[in-house]
Amino acid sequence: xxxxxxxxxxxxxxxxxxxxxxxxxxxxxxxxxxxxxxxxxxxxxxxxxxxxxxxxxxxxxxxxxxxxxxxxxxxxxxxxxxxxxxxxxxxxxxxxxxxxxxxxxxxxxxxxxxxxxxxxxxxxxxxxxxxxxxxxxxxxxxxxxxxxxxxxxxxxxxxxxxxxxxxxxxxxxxxxxxxxxxxxxxxxxxxxxxxxxxxxxxxxxxxxxxxxxxxx
Amino acid sequence: xxxxxxxxxxxxxxxxxxxxxxxxxxxxxxxxxxxxxxxxxxxxxxxxxxxxxxxxxxxxxxxxxxxxxxxxxxxxxxxxxxxxxxxxxxxxxxxxxxxxxxxxxxxxxxxxxxxxxxxxxxxxxxxxxxxxxxxxxxxxxxxxxxxxxxxxxxxxxxxxxxxxxxxxx
Numbered sequence: 001x002x003x004x005x006x007x008x009x010x011x012x013x014x015x016x017x018x019x020x021x022x023x024x025x026x027x028x029x030x031x032x033x034x035x036x037x038x039x040x041x042x043x044x045x046x047x048x049x050x051x052x053x054x055x056x057x058x059x060x061x062x063x064x065x066x067x068x069x070x071x072x073x074x075x076x077x078x079x080x081x082x083x084x085x086x087x088x089x090x091x092x093x094x095x096x097x098x099x100x101x102x103x104x105x106x107x108x109x110x111x112x113x114x115x116x117x118x119x120x121x122x123x124x125x126x127x128x129x130x131x132x133x134x135x136x137x138x139x140x141x142x143x144x145x146x147x148x149x150x151x152x153x154x155x156x157x158x159x160x161x162x163x164x165x166x167x168x169x170x171x172x173x174x175x176x177x178x179x180x181x182x183x184x185x186x187x188x189x190x191x192x193x194x195x196x197x198x199x200x201x202x203x204x205x206x207x208x209x210x211x212x213x214x215x216x
Numbered sequence: 217x218x219x220x221x222x223x224x225x226x227x228x229x230x231x232x233x234x235x236x237x238x239x240x241x242x243x244x245x246x247x248x249x250x251x252x253x254x255x256x257x258x259x260x261x262x263x264x265x266x267x268x269x270x271x272x273x274x275x276x277x278x279x280x281x282x283x284x285x286x287x288x289x290x291x292x293x294x295x296x297x298x299x300x301x302x303x304x305x306x307x308x309x310x311x312x313x314x315x316x317x318x319x320x321x322x323x324x325x326x327x328x329x330x331x332x333x334x335x336x337x338x339x340x341x342x343x344x345x346x347x348x349x350x351x352x353x354x355x356x357x358x359x360x361x362x363x364x365x366x367x368x369x370x371x372x373x374x375x376x377x378x379x380x381x382x383x384x385x
Contacts, residue, residue, distance in 0.1 A: 007367070007368060007371050009247075009371065010370050010371035010374055011352070011367045011371070012369075014345065014370070015274035016351070016352045016367065031217060034265040038266065038375075041378050042374050042375070042378065043377075045374045045377045045378050046346060048323070048327050048377075048381065049327060049331070049342060049347065049377070050332065050346045050347075050348040051243065052324050052327055052328070052347065053324055054234075054236065054238060055238050055241055056234075057233060057234055057237040057251075057254070058247055058251060060251070061237070061255070062233070063256060065233065065254075065258060066253070067226040067229045067230050068230065069230075069235045070229070070231075071230055071231050071234070071235040072231055072234065095346055095347065095348070096238070096346075096347065096349070096350075097235065097348070097349045098349050101356070103340070138251050190220065
């Protein structure tokens with residue numbers, strides 16, 4: 001029997017929930033392993049359909065209609081800068097027309113290209129982080145209190161909302177270099193990870209062509 | 217395209233033809249049926265523009281496209297269909313290696329095959345959302361159903377796709 005909140009998962013991924021429902025599903029995903037598993041499965045299905053290649057209409061059809069060449073897919077939701085959509089772009093989760101809009105924008109905007117590069121580096125770093133065992137020591141009482149729980153929940157909300165927030169958090173913690181502690185990330189390994197992923201993940205092929213250069 | 221003007225059908229063909237074709241292909245699963253559907257949609261657009269009142273042009277266009285598809289489905293239910301195989305020509309932005317092309321085409325064939333197994337009402341909602349990029353409100357308008365129904369059809373459609381596609385670990 002499926003969980004009552006499970007039907008919210010697709011609308012959550014599509015940004016089609018109201019504020020009340022958003023709170024429900026974000027809180028629920030923290031406590032329901034079945035829904036969390038479904039969330040990841042639906043996310044993968046959604047990305048698979050969204051990254052289906054855009055098809056060229058057959059020449060015979062274009063000739064038959066007889067109005068000359070057909071323009072590229074129309075640009076929807078023209079945004080000055082894609083901003084938060086860059087994460088979805090990296091993850092291959094934008095629809096074909098949306099992705100084309102972002103690609104076109106990136107070709108002309110160096111600020112967004114830099115932002116994309118930073119976002120990608122942060123994501124690579126996060127994925128390359130070693131798995132950590134939970135410490136044996138008991139958590140401080142404050143964390144277990146209701147107050148602590150709500151703080152953690154807000155942090156989780158942010159995490160789910162934007163990979164950029166995670167990148168910012170990592171920067172703040174000094175994981176990406178800087179800060180008082182030495183960086184624990186090997187840059188060469190990071191670039192290797194990027195290249196390895198690029199060869200297997202749909203949607204990554206467009207990035208190197210747009211970026212001036214990737215660190216050798 | 218401005219919502220305040222009635223466009224010429226030639227402009228609709230030029231500017232939306234490619235998107236209508238992709239919508240049609242993902243719904244019908246082959247080039248010939250998709251081409252027939254595009255022609256039918258453009259004919260209906262040409263006829264319909266005479267009585268079109270400026271408003272949400274996209275909503276109007278996708279409603280026509282969707283209705284043309286459903287009429288075609290109803291006609292087909294009276295005769296058996298033969299699934300045609302053809303090769304997709306994708307719009308490639310960079311030049312990936314032949315292996316990458318092959319892997320992507322095989323994967324997209326699997327996804328397309330799974331889409332074709334969805335009941336029509338689920339398939340159209342998933343395609344309008346994930347291929348065309350319409351919002352739930354726009355899909356509700358095009359399919360003439362409540363937004364809540366759109367939501368549940370998209371979710372149930374994706375769950376069916378999940379069952380149909382086996383994901384590598």
